[in-house]
Amino acid sequence: xxxxxxxxxxxxxxxxxxITLLKSRTDIAEEIGNIKNNLGINVTDETxxxxxREKIIAECxxxxxxxxxxxxxxxxxxxxSVKVQSKDSQTHLTIFxxxxxxxxxxxxxxxxxxxxxxxxxxxxVKNSLSEVYEKGFGxxxxxxxxxxxxxSISEFCNEHFNGGINSENVLVIPGARFGVxxxxxxxxxxxxxxxxxxxxxxxxxxxxxxxxxxxxTIKTTLETNWEPTIDQINSAINNNTKMIVLNYPNNxxxxxxxxxxxxxxxxxxxxxxxxxxSDEIYSNYSNKEWKSxxxxxxxxxxxxxxxxxxxxxxxxxxxxxxxxxxxxxxxTKLQALCLTNVSEPxxxxxxxxxxxxxxxxxxxxxxxxxxxxxxxxxxxxEFYTPDGSMYVFAxxxxxQDNTTDLSHKLLENGLAIAPGEAFGDYSEFIxxxxxxxxxxxxxxLNILSVELNK
Numbered sequence: 494x495x496x497x498x499x500x501x502x503x504x505x506x507x508x509x510x511x512i513t514l515l516k517s518r519t520d521i522a523e524e525i526g527n528i529k530n531n532l533g534i535n536v537t538d539e540t541x542x543x544x545x546r547e548k549i550i551a552e553c554x555x556x557x558x559x560x561x562x563x564x565x566x567x568x569x570x571x572x573x574s575v576k577v578q579s580k581d582s583q584t585h586l587t588i589f590x591x592x593x594x595x596x597x598x599x600x601x602x603x604x605x606x607x608x609x610x611x612x613x614x615x616x617x618v619k620n621s622l623s624e625v626y627e628k629g630f631g632x633x634x635x636x637x638x639x640x641x642x643x644x645s646i647s648e649f650c651n652e653h654f655n656g657g658i659n660s661e662n663v664l665v666i667p668g669a670r671f672g673v674x675x676x677x678x679x680x681x682x683x684x685x686x687x688x689x690x691x692x693x694x695x696x697x698x699x700x701x702x703x704x705x706x707x708x709x710t711i712k713t714t715l716e717t718n719w720e721p722t723i724d725q726i727n728s729a730i731n732n733n734t735k736m737i738v739l740n741y742p743n744n745x746x747x748x749x750x751x752x753x754x755x756x757x758x759x760x761x762x763x764x765x766x767x768x769x770x771s772d773e774i775y776s777n778y779s780n781k782e783w784k785s786x787x788x789x790x791x792x793x794x795x796x797x798x799x800x801x802x803x804x805x806x807x808x809x810x811x812x813x814x815x816x817x818x819x820x821x822x823x824x825t826k827l828q829a830l831c832l833t834n835v836s837e838p839x840x841x842x843x844x845x846x847x848x849x850x851x852x853x854x855x856x857x858x859x860x861x862x863x864x865x866x867x868x869x870x871x872x873x874x875e876f877y878t879p880d881g882s883m884y885v886f887a888x889x890x891x892x893q894d895n896t897t898d899l900s901h902k903l904l905e906n907g908l909a910i911a912p913g914e915a916f917g918d919y920s921e922f923i924x925x926x927x928x929x930x931x932x933x934x935x936x937x938l939n940i941l942s943v944e945l946n947k
Contacts (some may be wrong), residue, residue, distance in 0.1 A: 513601040517652045518570065519577055520600040526578030532647065533895045535918035536578045539556045539710055542571060546731075561732050565684025568707035568733065576702060584695050584909035585924065588900050592909040603937035605925045606745065606900075606909040608883055610805040615849040618842050622664075624837040634837045636829035637821065638665025638813070642844040643903045644648045646813050649847055654776075654785040656815065665835050666828065670696055672797035672814040675771050675881070678704045680736065680795075687736040687770075688729050690721050692886060692915030693903040694772070709734070715888060718877055719748040723757055730761075736768040739786060745886040745924040747862075747879020747914050749783050752811060759789050760834065769794040772810075776805040777855050779881040795824075799845050803851050807940045811835065858883050861927040861934060867927070868938045872945070885925045886913070889945065895920040901946070908940040 528537060535942045539929065546687040550565050553560040558868070592602045625631065637643060642661040650656035650663075657778050666672045671694055683685060683705030689697050690711045701708045713719045739751050739758070750758075762769045771786035773796055787796045799812030814824065828834075865885050866878055874887040889896055913922030927934065 505804075508725050515570075515573075516697055517933065519573060522574040522577045522820055524609055525574075525582075528680045529578060533920050534573055535914075535920070537708075537710060537918070541560075545571075547740055550837060551725070564731070564733055567706065568619055568684045570684065571708055572702055572705060575721065584915040586858060587915075588904065588909050588911060591901075592904060595904065600909050602904070602939075603940070604929060605937050606911040608802065608926050608928055609807050609853065610883075610928050611930065612803065612805050614804050614806050615851065616808075616847050617846045617849055618804070618809075619700035621842040621845040622838075624843055625927060627935055628841070630837040630841045631936070632837060634834040636825050636834050636839075638663065638835060639837065639840045639844065642847075643813075645844055646815075650787060650815060655788040656785075657790055658787070658815060661818045662815055664816075664824055664828065665840055666797075666812050666814050667774060667810040667832065667835050668801060669797040669799035671810075671813045672795075672812060672829075673770065673772065673913050674700045674703075674816050674829055675814070676768070676795045676797075677706060677736070679824050679827045680768055680820070681706045684733065685735045686731070686733045687738060688726065688734065690736045690740075691740070691914070692719070692743075692745055692919050692922070694740060695915050697740075697770075699739050707733070710917065715875060715877060719743065719746045720754060721758075723754075723761070726758060730767075731766055734765065734767060736770055736875070737762055738770045738772070740772040742779055742881030744775065744882055745884045745911070746877055747770045747882040747884055747886070748877060749779060752782070752784055752814055755784065755786075756789075759786065759791060762793070763791060767793065773797065774799045774802055775882040777851065778883055780859060781880045783881065787815055793820070795820060800846070802842075803854065804846055804849065805854060806843070809839050809842065811839050815847065817906055834919050861929075861931055864931050865925060865927045865938075868935065872938070872942055885927075886916075886919075886922055887925065889921050890921075892921070892945075898922045899923070903940065906940050906944065908937045912942070 546564060546567060549563050550560050553563050588606045592604065596602050640660065642665060643663040646663045647658050647660045660758050677700045681704060684708050686707045687701055688709045688711060688714060698708050704881055711721045711725045711729055713721050769786055769791060771794060773785055776783060795813065796815040800806040800809065862879065862883060868886055869876060869885050874885040874938050876885050879885060897914050899911045903910055911924035913919030
């Protein structure tokens with residue numbers, strides 16, 4: 494059919510031209526990234542992206558082209574630019590890994606950069622580890638997790654979070670991070686958008702970019718006590734928006750949203766039929782009233798929890814996810830594909846520690862956090878006194894360099910901190926963790942004070 498062949502040739506030529514243009518665009522993006530890096534400018538420019546999106550929509554009207562398709566294509570291009578420009582970005586893990594290398598070479602490092610409690614898991618964990626072999630746990634198991642464990646989780650959540658759920662609403666996962674990955678990768682498609690309120694744990698953005706999903710950032714400020722406005726959230730929503738991420742108590746700021754504001758955000762999500770991905774891993778470390786998203790009983794909410802912080806089981810890689818049965822079934826398919834099932838021995842251990850009284854852990858972190866807060870105030874650092882979590886997110890004033898450069902200087906002096914760049918456009922901020930002994934916190938802040946007073 495000559496006519497079809499001719500049209501196919503034209504389509505092929507256009508496609509090849511698009512690939513050539515994509516290469517040119519990527520090269521330019523890399524140049525821009527180098528300039529931004531040298532100037533210490535954030536990779537993502539929401540204002541510029543909004544302007545470009547408006548131009549694309551206007552052009553669609555002229556061309557009579559479906560704007561949803563065009564904006565999805567734009568999101569692909571924007572994500573590719575972010576990938577190219579973020580290749581040299583620093584995160585708390587960058588500093589952590591470098592610190593570990595230095596320790597392996599004999600250097601003493603005080604770790605204020607990671608949220609890894611230094612205390613041991615409950616005694617039941619040790620006891621259960623010795624029982625695993627004899628009780629025969631260690632075979633292939635259900636992708637959703639052991640039935641008895643999921644039942645225990647549902648009962649726990651109903652008691653503590655007003656959940657109103659059963660075991661079919663539970664998916665056992667190898668840590669909360671994997672739950673975030675599952676939710677974004679399974680529920681969203683390339684070109685879709687999700688909203689992240691920054692400052693935020695970098696994994697949300699990283700998982701989204703990996704899935705071809707565009708992140709729309711809502712930037713909050715210290716001056717507004719890290720609270721987003723309803724206008725900001727409404728303005729970020731468009732036809733491609735499918736999910737909003739919440740993380741309270743927040744990493745890195747320790748903020749807990751006022752209940753009224755949180756409820757308004759949930760209402761907006763319901764109005765626009767958005768998924769709510771609520772990372773509640775720090776709920777055990779709430780120093781004021783906190784309300785789980787689970788208690789709203791919204792069917793499109795996904796709540797992630799973990800034993801890493803509450804039970805100090807970071808290396809065990811065990812957590813759980815709560816959602817509707819339909820969503821759990823969807824996410825289970827990807828989990829089964831990726832890892833068959835979570836380790837049965839570790840599930841058994843976590844199950845037996847589920848109802849342990851771990852309040853002493855939160856009390857200890859709270860005491861350490863008070864020490865951290867007190868010293869930071871004496872150092873005249875600017876920060877919001879955390880409502881929970883285990884961090885202080887502090888602004889460093891009057892520095893010629895950004896806090897990424899500062900973090901590398903401090904490493905040479907034996908102190909590891911997390912640069913603000915890891916959590917969004919916050920190059921003047923640092924995150925300090927209260928996960929180590931008080932004496933070490935004091936010693937680490939002395940090193941920081943000496944450097945800041947140079």
